[in-house]
Amino acid sequence: MTCILVSRSIGGVFVDVVISEEHESEMEIAEHPVEKGAKISDHAWRLPYRVTLESAIAGERAVASFQQLLDVQSTAEPFSLVTGLKVYQNMLIKRLTATRDRENARVLKFEAELQEVVIVNTESSGGGSSSDDKAQGTTKRGQVAARTTESIPTRTDKVLSDAIAVD
Template identity: 30%
Template sequence: MADSPLLDLDAPEIKDLVYTKTNIGGWFFDAYLKMEHTSRLTITDHPVQTGAAVSDHAFLQPRELSMDVAMSNVQESFVPGQFSGGYSRSVQAFNVLRELQQLRVPIQVHTRLGLYPNMLIEVLSAPDDYTTLDGLHCTVTFREIIVAQVTTVKISARPLVTDHSNRGVVEPADLNQSALKQLGGFAKRYLGGK
């Protein structure tokens, strides 16, 4: 494969285009026929107490994006050199998408409606019939990878639990005494009564 699917997004020929034109990881396809942006909020079924923070009872699922892309064998590449070196531009474009999927490295997808920084290609679907002999029509389905920040916290090297503890003097208790008799014993001990 002549082109590497990992592009230098800071290269002069694509630096200005990456944030202004729809692209998949810096790869610019001839046409984007349809896009479906899906953002889903899962709401728990547990009752919510009045005054509770509702945000604790709902969470966002990873975003999904489906794009129908098209490539032609007769058109020049938007960025010189992209999708070259293969049998045809359309076959090379499909190979790039397949390799991006196989690498399993999160990529950035830019669309008119927003920027998706951590996307993986979940599904590639490309019909191949008489209508696509000189081109490619492919549906690419992306799913967002949720990234969490990890914080390192220093803890003491001293053990939090000891292997023994001072329990004081243990005396057996007579469980068959009535409450009145127990109260009388209490009065004798602490109040000096008889």
């Protein structure tokens, strides 16, 4: 039996505990009438995934870890996020809220809202229509096709190294 231990890292910044995870997957559905026989997929699309994590980092690492989280946010470099439910690709920290009070004076308790960045490749066909163009969605000179991509380099190596598979 294979067991996967969940990462305790956000963009390479290690946290001591994940208090809660909130996962959001939403579809945008066009509000205008759809003609009978039309492809419904042309009138509905998935919005970027959102994950909200409530986490804590205790002790001497709290201040340095908060600065590291701010640095990850400001670099705007997509990374993979390993959670208990799903591995998310191309995530960025959208919002970071830190709370310190008398109960948590030596603890960084924070909430991080992460959002997927939908990354596409755009390609322009230079000549006439070819079988390659049709496969890529371009059929006329100068048309541009947008395709989502699964292979954009991210900070995956840092985060996925935090998840350990055990046989």
